[in-house]
Amino acid sequence: MDVVQNAPAPSPQTAARWLEDHGDALYAYARARVGRDPHIAEDLVQEALLAAMASANRLEGQAAERSWLIGILRHKLLDHLRTSLRERPFSVVNARGGDDADDADGLADLFDRRGRWKTPPSKWTAATTAAAADPHALAESAEFKDVLGHCLSRLPSRMAHLSWLRAAEGIETRELCRQLDVSEVNAWTLLHRARSRLRRCLSLHWFEGGKAR
Amino acid sequence: MSFLWRALATILLLTCRQAATLLSQAEDRRLAAHHRAAVAVHLITCRSCRRYRRQLVALRQLLALMGDAAPVYGGAQRLSPQAAARVRSVLERRAEGS
Numbered sequence: 001m002d003v004v005q006n007a008p009a010p011s012p013q014t015a016a017r018w019l020e021d022h023g024d025a026l027y028a029y030a031r032a033r034v035g036r037d038p039h040i041a042e043d044l045v046q047e048a049l050l051a052a053m054a055s056a057n058r059l060e061g062q063a064a065e066r067s068w069l070i071g072i073l074r075h076k077l078l079d080h081l082r083t084s085l086r087e088r089p090f091s092v093v094n095a096r097g098g099d100d101a102d103d104a105d106g107l108a109d110l111f112d113r114r115g116r117w118k119t120p121p122s123k124w125t126a127a128t129t130a131a132a133a134d135p136h137a138l139a140e141s142a143e144f145k146d147v148l149g150h151c152l153s154r155l156p157s158r159m160a161h162l163s164w165l166r167a168a169e170g171i172e173t174r175e176l177c178r179q180l181d182v183s184e185v186n187a188w189t190l191l192h193r194a195r196s197r198l199r200r201c202l203s204l205h206w207f208e209g210g211k212a213r
Numbered sequence: 214m215s216f217l218w219r220a221l222a223t224i225l226l227l228t229c230r231q232a233a234t235l236l237s238q239a240e241d242r243r244l245a246a247h248h249r250a251a252v253a254v255h256l257i258t259c260r261s262c263r264r265y266r267r268q269l270v271a272l273r274q275l276l277a278l279m280g281d282a283a284p285v286y287g288g289a290q291r292l293s294p295q296a297a298a299r300v301r302s303v304l305e306r307r308a309e310g311s
Contacts, residue, residue: 012308019301028290042296046303053307107230113227118263124268134296135271139278150276166241167276173241184242192237 015053021068026073032149033077043062044080048073081161082180107196121199144206151201155194164188165192166179220247232262236269242267 010042026048030041051072052058060070112118152160162180165171171179177187224247224286227235236246244252256263292300 010308011304015277015304015308016301019297019304023297024298026292027292027296031290038293038296042292042300045292045296046300049300049304050307053304071234107233110233111228111230115230117229119269121264122265124271137275140273155269159282163276170277188238188241191241192234195240195269195272196233199265199272202272203268 005068010053010058015049018049018052018065018069022064022069025066026069030073030077031072032122034080034157040080042075043095044073047076049074078179084158107193110196110200122203124203139180148198148200151205154201155197159190159197162190163198166191201208220250220301223247224254227255229255229259229262232256232259233265236262240269240273245263 023045027041028047030044032039034044036041046068051071055072059065059170110118152163155163161178165176165180166173173184173187177184180187234250235244235252237253238244239249256266
């Protein structure tokens with residue numbers, strides 16, 4: 001791969017080719033991370049390409065070019081998530097009671113009043129065989145991706161954003177909180193809710209749904 | 214002394230709901246010593262929470278492995294022709310303007 005420094009402004013043809021070659025990949029990347037509204041993902045692709053045109057350094061070669069563009073898109077995406085999380089601030093929730101003292105952690109649907117499991121986690125047969133032994137195989141299964149996508153889409157979008165950034169992008173919680181301007185307590189609460197729901201949804205639709213393999 | 218009693222009470226009276234919260238937080242930070250002890254004691258006797266912990270770990274591994282192969286939130290994974298045309302015209306205008 002070649003780094004072209006102080007490159008001249010790209011011609012209209014170059015920008016059009018970026019869109020042609022990488023538009024769908026950029027869109028899919030953004031769409032998977034911003035939730036259901038297709039227009040947000042479209043706008044992010046546009047912003048990223050505009051930023052790429054203005055950039056003084058760029059990479060050449062098909063694969064390098066794509067990861068360079070995705071890197072730019074990722075910055076735009078984080079900006080977007082930061083703004084959208086700030087526009088709708090987290091409600092104040094903490095362990096000593098928040099907006100609802102009986103349900104501070106938002107998990108009243110999972111536990112009874114004495115804090116016991118209403119529906120205890122059931123055994124993940126496929127998890128012990130496939131995920132524990134070979135999570136790679138499971139993560140590459142198209143069917144499993146569909147189920148996970150379905151389960152993510154059922155989370156409120158802020159929860160989905162946070163758990164995605166935390167788990168899939170591997171961003172540390174402290175760094176995530178700094179970038180997104182949320183308190184760590186709120187982030188833990190949201191992440192806990194998100195994990196509980198994802199876990200339960202995967203239990204129902206994959207690990208117990210007769211799809212275990 | 215009162216700290217010890219509080220710690221002991223936490224350890225003995227921990228509910229599954231509190232244990233689940235702590236197990237999730239343990240994915241994000243190092244827990245305080247009395248919380249670590251409380252969770253450890255709770256896990257000895259609680260099969261459901263042991264299972265919950267294993268599944269949290271599996272969930273983290275799976276999400277991490279998905280990485281860039283992110284599942285899409287339903288709907289198309291491609292730019293619609295209309296959107297592509299709109300972006301193209303914005304890029305052209307910008308290129309002419311510079």
